[in-house]
Amino acid sequence: MIYEDYAIFTPGPVKMSDEILQLGAKQTPYFRNAAFSDVCFDCETGLLEMVSAPEGSKVVFLTASGTAGMESAVMNLLGKDDNALVVNGGGFGARFVDICATHAVPHTDFGVKNTDLSEIEKMAPDEAYTALVVNAHETSVGHLYNLDAMGEYAEKNDMLYIVDAISMMVTDSLNMQQSNIDVVIASSQKGLALPPGLTMVILAPKAIEKLLDINSLYFNFKDYLRNGERGQTPYTPAVTIMLQLQARLKQISKRGGVAQSIENAKTIADYFRASIKALPLKEYTAFMPNAMTTLTPTDGKSAMDIVNDLEEKYKVMVCPNGGAERDIVFRVSHMGEMTKEYTDILIDALHDYYGIARS
Ligand SMILES: *Cc1c(COP(=O)(O)O)cnc(C)c1O
Numbered sequence: 091m092i093y094e095d096y097a098i099f100t101p102g103p104v105k106m107s108d109e110i111l112q113l114g115a116k117q118t119p120y121f122r123n124a125a126f127s128d129v130c131f132d133c134e135t136g137l138l139e140m141v142s143a144p145e146g147s148k149v150v151f152l153t154a155s156g157t158a159g160m161e162s163a164v165m166n167l168l169g170k171d172d173n174a175l176v177v178n179g180g181g182f183g184a185r186f187v188d189i190c191a192t193h194a195v196p197h198t199d200f201g202v203k204n205t206d207l208s209e210i211e212k213m214a215p216d217e218a219y220t221a222l223v224v225n226a227h228e229t230s231v232g233h234l235y236n237l238d239a240m241g242e243y244a245e246k247n248d249m250l251y252i253v254d255a256i257s258m259m260v261t262d263s264l265n266m267q268q269s270n271i272d273v274v275i276a277s278s279q280k281g282l283a284l285p286p287g288l289t290m291v292i293l294a295p296k297a298i299e300k301l302l303d304i305n306s307l308y309f310n311f312k313d314y315l316r317n318g319e320r321g322q323t324p325y326t327p328a329v330t331i332m333l334q335l336q337a338r339l340k341q342i343s344k345r346g347g348v349a350q351s352i353e354n355a356k357t358i359a360d361y362f363r364a365s366i367k368a369l370p371l372k373e374y375t376a377f378m379p380n381a382m383t384t385l386t387p388t389d390g391k392s393a394m395d396i397v398n399d400l401e402e403k404y405k406v407m408v409c410p411n412g413g414a415e416r417d418i419v420f421r422v423s424h425m426g427e428m429t430k431e432y433t434d435i436l437i438d439a440l441h442d443y444y445g446i447a448r449s
Contacts, residue, residue, distance in 0.1 A: 097435040098407045101257060101282040101382055109341060110284060121329050127321025129336050133249040134318070136339030137290060140348050141255070141274055142265040146295040149353045150314040153179050155327045156166050156256045156277030159289035161189045161392030162309040163252055163273055164223070166301055168195045174221040175249070177207065177240075181230035181253065181412075183226055186223050197223075206377040208236045210243045213322060221250040227258035229280075230411065232384030232421055233375045234262060241270035250300060256280050256289075260348060261355035261381040261425055278331050281355075281381060283426040284338060290330040305320065355380035358433055359424045365437045374419050383422045392417040395442070404439035 098105050119126065125367070134149040152158055168174055168190070174197040176186045183202075192196040198215055207213065207224075222244045227234050235254065244251035252273040255264050259274070261282030266274060272294045279286035293301075301311050313324045342351050358381045363373065370389035378384065387393055397410040397420050409421040422436065441448045 095185055096401075096405045096407050097432065098426075099422045099424075099433075099436055100409045101279075101302060101421055101423040101425060103286055104280060104283050104423055105432070106283050106285075106382070107341065107427045110338055114285065114286055114330060114335055116330070116333075118329050119333075121327065121353065122322065124178050124321075126313050126329070126332075129332055129396035130318070130321040130323070130327075132336045133332055133339065136336070136343070137276070137292060140264075140339070140342070141259065141271075141292060142267050143292055144267050145276075146298070147266070148293050148298060148315055148318060148320070150291040150293065150311050151310070151316075151323055151327055151332065152291070153287060153323075153326065154289050155286055156254075156275065156280075156289050157185065158309070159256070159275040159277060159291050160186060161192075162306075162311065163275055163291050164189045164195060164311055165193055165306060166311040167250060167252065167273065167297060168193070168221055169302055170194065170196070172196060172220040174198070174223050175217075175219045177202060177222075177224040177235065179203065179225075179231065179233055179235075179429050180228040180363050182225040182228055186225065186254070190223070197428065204375070206234060206236045206239075208239045209421070210236075210240050211246075213242065219247065219249050221252060223252045225254040225256075226264065227255075227262065227379045227381055229257040229382065229421075231375060231415075231419070232378050232382045234258065234377050234381075237269040237271065241268075245270045247364050250297065258379050259423070260351050261343065262379045263291055263352055266292070266294060271347050278328075278335065281425045282335065282338060284331055284334045288328045288335065352380065355424050355428070356361065358428045358430065359383060361430055362422065362424065365433075366440060368446055368449055369440055371440075381411040381423065381425050383424065386419050396420055399443060400430075400436075403443070404435075406436050406439045408436070 254275040256277040257280045274292040276290040278284035278288040371385040375386035400406040
C-alpha cells in the first residue's frame with residue numbers, strides 16, 4: 091500500500107520535505123569522481139559539526155539500515171577482552187544485547203525502567219567495564235536517557251561510550267564533546283528525515299584508535315576510513331541518499347542550525363501534548379524526547395485498535411507497539427517535516443474519534 095495521501099506520524103520513515111523528495115526523483119549520478127567525493131566530504135563535515143564531534147573525528151557511511159550501524163560499531167570496537175555494560179530499556183536496548191551475544195562480546199544486560207539514568211553511577215552493577223552501550227532515545231517506549239550523566243560515568247571509569255542516537259539527533263540535543271561520547275550511530279530515516287538505507291557511524295579519535303582488525307569485508311571500518319580520506323566508500327554508497335543528506339544538512343543550517351531544529355521539534359511536541367489533554371490518553375513515560383510522544387489509553391481502549399482506526403477512518407498513521415505492549419501504548423513521532431498545521435490533522439482526528447470537542 092502506498093501512503094502518499096496519508097498523514098504520517100510514525101517514528102521512521104518520517105515526513106520528508108519537498109526539497110528532499112525532489113532530489114529522489116533525479117537520475118543517480120556516477121560517484122567515483124571528485125564531484126561525488128565533495129558530496130561525501132560535505133556530509134561528513136556537516137554531520138560532525140551537527141553533533142559537536144571532537145577534532146579528528148570521522149564518519150563511516152554504510153549502505154544499510156540503522157541496525158547495521160549498531161552491529162558494525164560493536165564488531166569494530168568490542169572484542170573478547172572487553173566487558174560492555176548494555177543499557178536495555180526496551181526493544182532497541184535488547185537488540186544491542188543480542189548483537190553483543192551474537193559476536194561473543196562479554197556484556198551485562200543492564201535492564202532499566204522508569205529512569206533516565208541520571209543516577210547511573212549508583213545504579214550500574216559494580217563490575218569493571220570497558221564500554222557503555224546505549225540507545226539515547228529508546229524508541230520502542232519513547233524514553234530519553236541523560237547522555238551527560240552517562241558520559242560522566244563512562245569517562246570516570248574509562249569506558250568507551252557508544253551511543254545510538256538514531257531517533258533523537260536533529261530533534262533533541264546531542265553534543266559529543268559535552269557528553270564525552272566516543273561513537274554516535276545515526277540513520278537516515280528518523281530525525282534526518284531521509285529515505286531509509288544509509289547509516290552513519292561517527293567515530294571520535296578515541297574510538298578510531300581502538301578499531302579492531304575484524305573478520306568482515308563489508309563492515310570493516312578501517313577500510314571505510316582509508317577510502318574516506320579521498321571522500322569515497324569501499325563499495326557503492328546509497329548515492330541518492332547521500333545527495334539528499336547533503337541537501338538536508340544545508341537545509342537545517344539555512345533554517346537556523348540544529349539548535350533551531352531542536353527548538354522546532356520541542357515546540358511541536360509541546361503543542362501536541364498540550365492539545366490532547368482533554369482526551370483519555372496519558373503520557374507513558376516522564377522522560378519523553380522531543381522526537382516522540384508515547385501514549386497509553388486510560389479508558390480501557392486497546393492502543394492497537396486506536397492505531398488501526400486512525401489509519402482506516404482518518405488516513406493518519408501513528409505507530410503501534412508489539413508484544414505485550416500492543417494494547418497498552420502507541421507512539422506519535424514529531425520527527426521530520428513537522429508543523430503545527432500538520433500536527434493538527436492528528437489532533438483533530440483524535441478529538442473526532444473520541445467525540446470530544448477540541449478546546
Ligand atoms: C529505528 C532505530 C534503529 C534502526 O532500526 P533499522 O530498522 O535497522 O533502521 C536503531 N536504533 C533505534 C533507537 C531506532 O529508533
